[in-house]
Amino acid sequence: MAGNSQRRGRRVTSKKGATGGSGGKNKAGLSGKGRTLPADERPWHKAYSGTEKLPQRTAWKQDKERRAAAEEGRAPKAGVPGTKDTTWGRGTQGVKPTKRGKAPASRSGPRVAPGRRSTPAKGTPELLVGRNPVVEALRARVPATALYVANGIEIDDRVNEIIRTSADRGIAILEISRAELDRMTGGVLHQGIGLQVPPYAYEAFEDMLAAAAEHPAPLLVALDGVTDPRNLGAVIRSAAAFGAQGVFLTERRAAGMTATAWRTSAGAAARLPVAQVTNLTRTIKACQQAGFVVVGLDADGETDVYDLEAAVGPLVVVVGSEGRGLSRLVGETCDLRVSIPMASTVESLNASVAAAVTLAEVVRRRSMA
Structure with missing residues (x-):
């Protein structure tokens, strides 16, 4: 065979031709997303007036969050229409909004209140401990979100009232080990009871x-x-x-x-x-x-x-x-x-x-x- 047909690394296929198009399938990806919305038309912005029609995707996300909250028996996340004020106390000031108008993000689990040297972030859940404080909180109808009960605690009239009241109000009752409750409270005396509550609302x-x-x-x-x-x-x-x-x-x-x-x-x-x-x-x-x-x-x-x-x-x-x-x-x-x-x-x-x-x-x- 003539030429360099026997050389190492020779081309054995024909040259690549012109690349075919997508047939219009990528047209949507190349199109722009439209104008940038001003602050008063953004549902997630604190300046949003609430009268403009929501974008289709935002409305779908909010509706999805409301359905998920209803199935789980909780309030929708902050920023979603229908969100209840979950701050507690005698006042109405509540938690101050952040720069973008949303409620402060909370960590997973309640804030460890006593016994911690580091200062926890504001606006995070609190854990009330002790039988008398928990009873008083439930009698005052503080909007609690969960009740933690240690395994094997001594049952008295206060514990019976706490569990009965929590069940009547639909508060989640979680039975955990005493060691886990010790960890959540930082080793503070808790008497086997802990009540998770949202941030306190001060009086004007x-x-x-x-x-x-x-x-x-x-x-x-x-x-x-x-x-x-x-x-x-x-x-x-x-x-x-x-x-x-x-x-x-x-x-x-x-x-x-x-x-x-x-x-x-x-x-x-x-x-x-x-x-x-x-x-x-x-x-x-x-x-x-x-x-x-x-x-x-x-x-x-x-x-x-x-x-x-x-x-x-x-x-x-x-x-x-x-x-x-x-x-x-x-x-x-x-x-x-x-x-x-x-x-x-x-x-x-x-x-x-x-x-x-x-x-x-x-x-x-x-x-x-």
Whole structure:
């Protein structure tokens, strides 16, 4: 055979011809997706007005989510029409929306409240533990999502009420091992019961102030930088026990209504409104304009708590932080700074204990008036 027909790597097939087309099958893929929708026409954007017709695919996705939620017996995800407000508490503020208008994303499972050193993200589920707090939460109709019961726990009247109430309200009841419940709660004493609840909804301060003003001798408690949730829960419990109409605290650099605070309050947070304010000094001035006398607890205060004649009228008791006490601006804004007499061997009282002593003296004076 002539030429290079015997060489290694020779071509044995004919040259490749022209590539055939798709017959129009890829036409849809080459077409554009249309104009970019403005913010008020995007259903997933916070600026969406809700009056425009939904795109076909978005409407299909939302309908699919509603059907799946109905089959699983839960509320649709945030951003889907028909979503219920799952925040709990006496207030109506709820969880603040994120930048895109959606509810904050939650991690899988409830937030481990007590015993964790890392700070959990806001807007995630909470786990209330302990039989009394769980009973109080269910009696207050907190919108719980799941009840965890440890295997082999001792059954008493509270456990029977918890299980019966949860079953009547359609709350999922999950029986797990005690070791698993220990892991979920960070090793905190849980008494074999845990209730998963959505984030707490705070009361609007204006509503709290208006409701308190309707009482003949209104009493409010303010917290100035209390960072320990156990102190917060203890103050709420004392305030409810001594007849206060509400507790308000700052949004930043202060403990919030976590499961630890709820457990320490022994369920009193279900009966007493709690409000968050942006600026405590400005809020105190608003109380003064409403006719309240504001007293701050200060170890170096000029007025003895047992000489507090203003206790019989409208009163706001301000409790300072665990370490530094009242901040400078708050202390200067208060009408009076009150001290609690103690033995010289003790420097100061715990914030929640000082609040309880002061509130008890206020109630005693009012009962004698």
